[in-house]
Structures are given as structure tokens and as C-alpha cells.
Amino acid sequence: EADIYQTPRYLVIGTGKKITLECSQTMGHDKMYWYQQDPGMELHLIHYSYGVNSTEKGDLSSESTVSRIRTEHFPLTLESARPSHTSQYLCASRAHSNYGYTFGSGTRLTVV
Amino acid sequence: SQKIEQNSEALNIQEGKTATLTCNYTNYSPAYLQWYRQDPGRGPVFLLLIRENEKEKRKERLKVTFDTTLKQSLFHITASQPADSATYLCALGDTGGFKTIFGAGTRLFVKA
Numbered sequence: 001e002a003d004i005y006q007t008p009r010y011l012v013i014g015t016g017k018k019i020t021l022e023c024s025q026t027m028g029h030d031k032m033y034w035y036q037q038d039p040g041m042e043l044h045l046i047h048y049s050y051g052v053n054s055t056e057k058g059d060l061s062s063e064s065t066v067s068r069i070r071t072e073h074f075p076l077t078l079e080s081a082r083p084s085h086t087s088q089y090l091c092a093s094r095a096h097s098n099y100g101y102t103f104g105s106g107t108r109l110t111v112v
Numbered sequence: 113s114q115k116i117e118q119n120s121e122a123l124n125i126q127e128g129k130t131a132t133l134t135c136n137y138t139n140y141s142p143a144y145l146q147w148y149r150q151d152p153g154r155g156p157v158f159l160l161l162i163r164e165n166e167k168e169k170r171k172e173r174l175k176v177t178f179d180t181t182l183k184q185s186l187f188h189i190t191a192s193q194p195a196d197s198a199t200y201l202c203a204l205g206d207t208g209g210f211k212t213i214f215g216a217g218t219r220l221f222v223k224a
Contacts, residue, residue, distance in 0.1 A: 043214040090155050097208060100146055103155030
């Protein structure tokens with residue numbers, strides 16, 4: 001019973017295309033995050049937000065941008081997709097900084 | 113650099129036995145440590161959080177210990193079941209919650 005939703009679940013796209021990965025949560029959490037994860041590897045923070053109109057870059061900004069216009073919505077945009085962007089993208093939220101994260105099911109992106 | 117080490121080799125155990133997974137870390141002074149379960153192609157699911165001043169925490173069949181001197185956490189699943197088969201991730205967080213780092217996880221297989 002996920003309270004955080006990511007779309008699409010899978011996406012195959014050509015090099016150079018612009019894409020937006022959607023993330024919405026219904027829990028009213030102020031803190032939201034985007035992580036990137038390759039198979040068998042650690043999660044790496046791409047972007048995070050501590051509330052509306054607040055966005056920060058993480059360790060791996062990966063030429064992407066985010067916006068936080070509404071509390072529940074935190075989309076990630078790749079302006080020009082490259083094969084190196086092929087990965088799983090995970091959106092997460094939490095109520096407070098020392099609470100556990102609630103993750104979405106992820107978007108598996110393949111750039112050909 | 114800050115680093116989390118989890119056993120990269122899969123752990124195979126028989127149903128009914130206790131599974132013990134290890135999380136070691138270096139160059140980090142965490143305020144808390146979290147454990148997550150991740151199934152293939154899905155986002156991690158939060159299981160337990162233990163704070164730096166806590167030695168042990170339990171939740172149903174799960175037990176976590178946290179030794180800040182050894183820089184190690186142990187995660188136990190008692191009376192393991194095949195449904196417990198998954199990858200288990202360890203994550204460390206600082207006081208402000210600005211910097212959470214994740215381990216790559218340990219794959220657990222429970223045989224019937």
C-alpha cells in the first residue's frame with residue numbers, strides 16, 4: 001500500500017530526449033528525495049527538498065533538475081538523456097530528518 | 113571518505129534458523145542507523161531505526177544492535193522464512209539528517 005507513487009515504472013528513450021520522472025506522495029511529508037541506484041550498488045542522492053520552493057543538489061546531480069511547487073509533487077527532469085543515465089531512479093519522502101524513508105517503487109530508465 | 117561495508121556475498125540459510133547480517137562503517141559518526149528490505153526491482157522498505165545511544169532494538173522477529181565503538185550494527189531475523197528472502201540495506205544518518213549514506217546491501221536467501 002504505497003503512499004508514494006512514481007511514474008512511469010519503466011521507460012526506454014533515445015539519446016538527447018528530454019524526460020520527466022514523476023513522484024507524488026500523499027503523506028504530507030515536507031522532505032522529499034531522489035536517489036539513483038544501479039544493480040547491486042548503493043543508493044546515491046541526486047536531489048532533495050525540505051519543502052515547497054526548496055531544492056538542493058545531492059552528490060550526483062547528473063545533469064538533472066527538480067522542482068517543488070506543491071508539497072506532494074517532486075518531479076525530476078533530464079534535459080538531454082544519455083546512455084550513462086541508464087539506471088533505477090527512486091523517489092522517497094519522510095516526515096522528519098531522523099525518521100525512516102518511504103520509497104516509491106522506482107522508475108527503471110534505459111537510454112539507447 | 114565515509115563508507116558502509118555490507119557483506120557482498122549472499123547469505124544462504126535454512127528456514128527456521130536465525131539470519132545475521134553485518135553492517136560496518138568508517139569515517140562517520142552517525143546519529144542513527146536504519147535497516148531496509150529491498151526486493152528485486154522495487155524500492156527499499158523501512159524496517160527499523162536505532163539511535164546512537166541505543167544498544168539494541170527489537171520488532172517482532174527482527175533485532176538490531178548498534179555498537180558505536182566497533183562501528184558496527186548487526187541485524188538478526190529469527191525463525192527465518194522463505195518470504196524473508198530479499199536484499200537488506202543498512203543506512204547511516206547524521207543529526208541534521210542532511211547526509212544519509214546507504215550500503216549496497218546483503219542478499220539473503222532462506223531455503224525451505
